[in-house]
Structure formats: C-alpha cells, structure tokens
Amino acid sequence: MGSLYPRLLVRRFDAAFRFYRGILPALLGAELARGEESGPYASWDLDGRTLLALFDRDAMGAALGVTGPAGGGTGAAGPGDAAGRGAGDAGTGGTAGGAGESDDVPGRAVLVIEVEDVSAALELVLDHGGRTVVPVRARPAWGPTARTAHAADPEGNLLELQSY
Numbered sequence: 789m790g791s792l793y794p795r796l797l798v799r800r801f802d803a804a805f806r807f808y809r810g811i812l813p814a815l816l817g818a819e820l821a822r823g824e825e826s827g828p829y830a831s832w833d834l835d836g837r838t839l840l841a842l843f844d845r846d847a848m849g850a851a852l853g854v855t856g857p858a859g860g861g862t863g864a865a866g867p868g869d870a871a872g873r874g875a876g877d878a879g880t881g882g883t884a885g886g887a888g889e890s891d892d893v894p895g896r897a898v899l900v901i902e903v904e905d906v907s908a909a910l911e912l913v914l915d916h917g918g919r920t921v922v923p924v925r926a927r928p929a930w931g932p933t934a935r936t937a938h939a940a941d942p943e944g945n946l947l948e949l950q951s952y
Contacts, residue, residue: 794899795841796945797848801827803917803942804842808832810916812840815901815909840899898938900948909949910937917942 798804805825812818812832818839823830828844903909906924914920918939927934930952937949 793838797845798943801844898946906935913939
C-alpha cells in the first residue's frame with residue numbers, strides 16, 4: 789500500500805533538522821529513519837511509515853532541473869506547474885498570489901499535531917527554535933474542550949498544536 793506524507797522544502801536544513809529532531813519524538817513518538825543534520829534529506833517514521841520528511845530547497849531544485857535556488861524567483865519553473873505557479877515560499881510565508889490568499893498567513897500548509905497538553909507542546913516547540921504565532925487559547929467553536937496554539941518552525945512553516 790502507498791502512503792502520503794509531507795516533505796518540507798527548507799532553506800536552513802540544519803535548523804529545521806534540529807527543530808523536528810527535538811519535537812517529533814517527544815510529541816508523537818516518531819523516530820529519525822534517514823538523514824543527518826548536514827542534509828540534504830531526512831525523514832522521521834512512526835510505526836514503520838514516514839511521518840515527515842525534510843529536503844533542502846536547492847537540492848529539490850537540482851532534482852527538478854531548476855537553475856538557481858528552488859522557488860527563488862529566477863524565472864525558471866519551480867515546484868508547481870510548468871510556469872512555476874503553485875510553488876509559494878514557505879520559508880518567507882509568501883504565497884503564489886491567488887485570489888483570496890493573504891500574505892499575512894505564514895506558509896502554504898499547516899502541520900497539525902494532536903497533543904495532550906497544548907501548553908507543554910508549545911514550550912517544547914519554543915525550546916527547539918520555533919516561534920509563537922498565536923499563543924494557547926480555547927476554541928469553543930471548534931469543540932467544547934478544544935485548545936490550540938499556532939507556532940512556526942525555523943523555516944516559517946505553520947504548526948497547529950491542538951487538543952480536544
């Protein structure tokens with residue numbers, strides 16, 4: 789059977805590696821399966837299946853035959869369609885510029901992590917180089933006991949820490 793998992797394209801591989809190496813085992817029990825801090829690729833598994841992978845953006849650009857940094861605005865096609873649309877830049881929080889998209893929302897996706905204690909999970913994220921986007925708050929509209937916090941990893945990718 790196949791699988792689907794996120795692969796984050798990162799500019800500062802070493803910082804992203806240290807961040808996820810610090811939080812994934814503690815929050816989800818994931819184990820480093822491949823890679824090391826020097827990159828360009830690493831992945832963490834849970835129960836023998838890939839949970840998350842990191843790949844250096846420039847290495848991805850090279851794999852795609854893109855000249856210059858991947859998604860770096862060189863005019864060459866990047867990850868997305870043939871014209872480079874849809875690539876965005878999770879490292880800066882930019883978007884591909886579609887209708888209704890806001891440059892104020894970081895990243896192009898959210899990694900949602902269900903945890904028992906949102907406050908403790910946010911502290912762990914901060915201890916490993918993340919930054920708070922929205923502090924811990926109750927979300928009664930999402931569920932009677934729902935609590936969330938939103939944080940960004942060292943590359944600006946958005947994480948939602950949630951409990952119900």
